[in-house]
Amino acid sequence: MQQRINVHENGQSALKAMYGLGGYLAKSSLEKPLLNLLYFRVSQINGCACCLDMHSKDLRAAGETEQRLYLLDAWRESPFYTDRERAALAWAEAITNLTEGHVPDDIYEQARTQFSEEDVIDLTMAVITINGYNRINVAFRTTAGAYQPGAYAVQAN
Numbered sequence: 001m002q003q004r005i006n007v008h009e010n011g012q013s014a015l016k017a018m019y020g021l022g023g024y025l026a027k028s029s030l031e032k033p034l035l036n037l038l039y040f041r042v043s044q045i046n047g048c049a050c051c052l053d054m055h056s057k058d059l060r061a062a063g064e065t066e067q068r069l070y071l072l073d074a075w076r077e078s079p080f081y082t083d084r085e086r087a088a089l090a091w092a093e094a095i096t097n098l099t100e101g102h103v104p105d106d107i108y109e110q111a112r113t114q115f116s117e118e119d120v121i122d123l124t125m126a127v128i129t130i131n132g133y134n135r136i137n138v139a140f141r142t143t144a145g146a147y148q149p150g151a152y153a154v155q156a157n
Contacts, residue, residue, distance in 0.1 A: 002141065018136075021129040028122040033062055037085060038092045038123070039130045041072055045096050046134035049144035061149035087114040088123055095127040 025035060036059045043051035056069055071078040075089050091111045094103040111120050136142070 015136075018129065018132060021125060021132075025122065025126050025129065028119075028125075029116075030119060030122050030126065033059070033064065034085065034088055035126050036062065037064075037072070038088055038126055040069070041075070041089055042092050042096050042127060042130045043134055044073055045093065046131065046138065048134035048137050050137040050142040050147075051130065051134055053144040054147045057147055057149045084114045087111045091120070091123055092127045095124060096131055 026032075036055050039051065040055040040059060043055060059069060060066075065080075068078075068080050071080060075081050075086065081089070087110045090107045091103070094107045108120075111123065115123060
């Protein structure tokens, strides 16, 4: 599949707004490994190869295990995720899919058992942000594979 537009080179002005969201999230109280786990899971749902490449590399560079990465698509059936991670993953999937036209109350309640109101807002912003990046990269067929861990960290600051 051929890349349509290199939005990361030719769309810098447009992407500045997205970078601002990343900067906000980098300063949130949410743990960076948790955010990257959410970014990876949402990218799986959306089929974004570029983001899967990026976040798998960032997760592994931060010490994430191969086992947890391989089983993330089946996190509900896997014993390798904490209650906090499970609540965040359920929240992220519900926002990404919106199959019921809303986020179910039980998923919200699960999130609130693990996160403060501010954290739930930040989780929501994280899911919105990665969904945006996924859609940009899928639309323009951004090529996966060249990302080096931490390469975009400076843009988030």
